[in-house]
Amino acid sequence: MKITKVDVYMLDATVQRASRRPIITRVHTDEGLYGDGEAGIALGTGAPAAYGMVKDLARLIIGMDPMNTEQIWHRLFKSSFWGMGGGPVVFAGISALDIALWDIKGKALGVPVYQLLGGKCRDDVRCYASQLQFGWYDKIGPWGKTEDYVKIVEYALSQGYDCVKIDFTQFDRDAKRLPTTVAEGILTRPFINMIDERMGAIRKELGYDFDIIVENHCRTDAISGVMLGELCDKYKVMAYEEPAIPLNPDMHKVIRNKIHTPIASGERIFGTWGFYNFFKQDAVQLIQPDICNCGGLTEGKKICDMAAVFDATVQAHCAGSPISTAAALQLEAAIPNFCIHEHHFRSTQPALTVLCEYDYQPKNGRYGIPNIPGIGQELSQHAIDTALMHDCVDEFWRGL
Template identity: 60%
Template sequence: MKITKADIFLLDAGAQKKSRRPVCCRVYTDEGIYGDGEAGIAYGIGATGAFGCLEDLSHMIIGQNPFEVEKIWESMFRDTFWGLNGGAIFYAAMSAIDIALMDIKGKALQVPIYELIGGRQNDKLRCYASQLQFGWTSMMGPYGSTEDYVKIVQHAMSEGYTAVKIDFVSFDKNARPTTLKETERFISPELYETVEERMKAIRKECGNIDLIVENHDRTNAISAIKIGELVDKYHCYAYEETTGPLNHRLHRQIRDKVSTPKAEGERVFTRWGYVPFFEEGTVQLVQADVCNCGGITETKKVCDMAHVYDCGVQIHVAGGPISTAASLQVETAIPNFSIHEHHFRSTQHDIAVLGKYDYQPINGFFECPDLPGLGQELSDYAIQTALKHVTVTDHVEAGINSTKTDMYK
């Protein structure tokens, strides 16, 4: 079996377009089997960069055997010069190709991907309703008042969820987005009181629901420790993205002051990126994103490393339907699975319609599909309405010594 071409798509997320621009690929073989992958740069700035990098890397895999997943991964990592310490854009592109190759392999062997990475360990995957400050299913935010925060949590609970995640610092009492000047360093008494009012009311009205507190790295060590007082006080499940991932000593400071388990990972890439977090004990809940950590191949290795350091795993999921499917495959196969993230955006029609199947949790639980490969693929609608699309059919060697530069003509 040989890879014959790759299609790269920048998808149209409709009403979610301002906040989501999924970048996906479809890799084809000479035996008529294809696989889909996703680059985990659907939000923020960088989608077109991931699209371009994915196009470049796709030239490398034309003519290759799609079953040789590790060999292709290592070539993208080592033979491209920028694969080493490549960053979010590069690793997202690598991830998309890796996921597509695993999809092909599963389809060819007529087994789900989880069977290729150790087999099923978890029959049902407990989920949490993620990013409720933006809304949930039919209730649209953003929210500001304490009463609204209670109502949105109760709404998620009515659908069977026993765990939720909220960013308590992103919006003030009037649902106005806060600035970094307001959330970093010495936060105001007003913001501190607003966060406490919300947490206290949720605890009072919603009982012992598991509450994950998300800061999106919009706090720094000083303000994260201060907010951490409340995270501990209200017995939260985990404390996520407390400060940027680049200075590990700051994470040690936070961990020394806050007893709630720390969650990190969506902006940490490959095994090498996780080493200092593991060695310094500054992560307890690993949130690797299958679509930018290095794909299924690399994420499974990160999960295995996490197991050695007694860390739980919750794959970060905030993209399109391919991202969700890839995450379910990994989480089904690992012993240290903790909880699955079901993002607010994934409950919206404009995201769900991009996949052939609309997988949603039932009573707060997911079951991984048993279809061969990912168990998901891009819908015809997603392909037909793509904002941007290129096809790669020619092979170009990688490496700084390569003289073949046809991809740039």
Template identity: 60%
Template sequence: MEITSIDVYLLDAGNQREYRRPVVCRVHTDEGIFGDGEAGIPYGIGAPGAFGMLQDIAHLAIGMDPMENEVIWSKMFKASSWGLGGGGIIFAGISAIDMAVWDIRGKKLGVPIYELLGGKFRSELRTYASQLQFGWDDKIGPWKTPEEYASVTQYALDQGYDCVKIDFTQIAPDGTRLPKHDVEGIPTPKTMKMLDDRMGAVRATCGWDFDLMVECHSRTDAISAIKLGQLCDKYSCMVIEEPTIPMNPLMDKAVHEKVKTPIATGERLYGRWNYLGHFLNNAVQLAQPDASNCGGITEVKKICDMAEVFDVTMQVHCSGGPLSTAASLQVEAAIPNFCIHEHHFRSTQPDIRRLCKYDYQPVDGVYEVPDLPGLGNETSDWAIEHALKHAQVNSAKRGLNG
């Protein structure tokens, strides 16, 4: 079998277009089997860069055998030159091609990807409702008052979730985006009271028999994260996520030495090399690699295996489109050190849900792992027909090292 051409699409997320611009590819073969993959730079800035990078790196895969995923991955990583630096855009491109290759392998052999990864440890995945500061399902934020944070949390719990994640630092009391400098350094008493009031209202109203994950989005630094971490300890939180900029694991280590609540991080770490410092320094207890930007399924499985050596539990980060969700489910089913699956607020919205053929959603806070061959999902006809941009690559680049 041989890869003959690769289509690259910048998808239209409709009303979410300001926040989400998923970039996907479809890898075609001479046997008529195709595979889909996602480049995980879907939100904020960067989607056009991922769209261009995916076109460029696609040339490296043309003519190769999709059954040889390790060979293809190594070529993309080394021949691209920039892959050796572990940047987000290049790794998003690698991830999309790799994900599509695994999809092809599963379809060729007639099995789900989890079978190719060694088998299924579980058929159901405990799932948390993620980023409730923006809303949940049809209850749309952003939220300002402590009472609103408690209300949206209860709304998710009433749907059967027993774990939620909230960034209490993103939204100011007036509903605008809280400036980052307000949660860096030594927080003012006013800021600490805002955080305490919000977290306290969630516990006072919704109780203590569910897990509360506290998101920081690297808005905090080591100083402010320790102060916030003390509140996490007070309110018995499951984890504090991305408390510092992840490029320096010593800062997460500093937080961990002062705070009892475990640290979660990893969505902005690319490749196993960038994880090693966190593992060696015991700077992460819940690792969160993103299958659509950490190097694809080939690489995320290696990160999960390496994490097990350091007693680190895993959650495959999932905040992109439905293809990213599909890849996460396949990997999480096949690893022994799985902790919990992320279901992002944006993934509850119709404009994201229609981008794939199948609309998988959790039931009572639990995801079932699809048993269809490959990823178990594919980009929908609607998404392809309404794509904002489309490019096709059908030739190999010559003269590249690797």
């Protein structure tokens, strides 16, 4: 079996288009099988760069055997020249193609990808309702009033979730977005009081029989991260996510040494090399690699295995299209050190679910594992027909 061509798409997420443009690749073979993968730079800025990177990398694999995922991964990493420097764009491009190849491999062998990663460790996964400051299902935010934070958490809990995630630093009391500067350095007393009030009201009104993950989106630094981390300890938070930028693992270590709440990070850490320094310093206890930008399923499995050596648990970052969710579920089903799955607010919205054939949603706070061959998901015809951009690569380049 040989790779004959690679389609690259920038999808139209309609009402989410301003912040999300999923980059999807479809790898074709001479036996009629194809596989879909995603470059995990759909949100924020960078989607056009990821689109171009997938196109460039695709030239390196034309004519190769798609079953040789390890060989192809190393070719993409080394023959691209820039791959060995790391970074989100290169790793997202590698990830998209790698996931598509695993999808082909599963289809060719007639098994779900989790079987190829070692088999299932569980039949379903616990998941949490993520980013409630933006809303949940049909209750659209953002939120400002303390009572609104209580209500949206109560709404998620009523659907069977026993864990939620909220960034308490993004919006002021009038639900207006706050600049990152207000969450950096020595925090003002009004800002601390606002967050303390929100977290305290949730615990006072709804109790402690469910978990909270506090999201920071790297808006804080080592100083403010410690100050808010003390509130995490106070309100028995499950994990404290991205309390400092991941470019300096030492700062995560500083925060870890001053609070008791486990540190979570990983969506902006790439490859085993990127995670290694966090592990050896015990700077993160819940890793959150995005399978669509950490190096795909090939590298993602290695990251999770390395995490086990350092007693770290795993929650894949999921904030892209349903392709990214499917890839994450396949890996999370197969690893012993899984902790919890992220179900993002945006993943509940039709703008994203319509882009793929299957609309997998949790039931009572638990996600089933797709059991069809491959990753268990693929692009819908609607997504292809409405794509914002599309290119087809069918010429081989030997690389450097």
